[in-house]
Amino acid sequence: MISLNGFFIAGAVICALALVVAVIATAIRKHPDDWALIGAAATELFLVVYGISAAIRQIGGNQVQGDPVEFWGYLITALVMPPVAFFWAISEKSRWSNSVLAASAAVTFVMLFRMEQIWQ
Structure with missing residues (x-):
């Protein structure tokens, strides 16, 4: 069980919104639109801020309770996913690019959940 914090x-919320927009775009569009792409960009921006905050918390003495290598491995992997999905979506203009954006948002949420478990 994790305790809910602001991050x-x-x-x-960001991952859920990105997921919903991408799923709707998959259902009604033939190609990714700006909203679906903005979801991936917002997810990436959040992960960058989260990573900087995690580094500051760790330097400040709030240590990871689990394995720090596992935590940072999840974070680095999560940081790679939205840009890959974003570039996939802009290079392959198909309905399934929206599905890739949706999958990226869902997997990023799972990784965020796991990072919170490891931290606590």
């Missing part, structure tokens, strides 16, 4: 809630 986790913000990340969950």
Whole structure:
């Protein structure tokens, strides 16, 4: 069980919005639109801020309770996913690019959840 903090809630909301927009875009569009792409960009921006905050918290003495290598491995992997999905979506203009954006948002949420478990 994890305790809910502001970063986790913000990340969950951003990932959920990106997921919903991408799923709707998959259902009604033939190609990714700006809103679906903005979801991936917002997810990436959140992860950058989350990573900087995690580094500051760790330097300030709030240590990861689990394995720090596992935590940072999840974060680095999560940081790679939205840009890959974004560039996939702009290079392949198909309905399924929206599905890739949706999958990226869903997997990023799962990784964020796991990072919070490791931290606590």
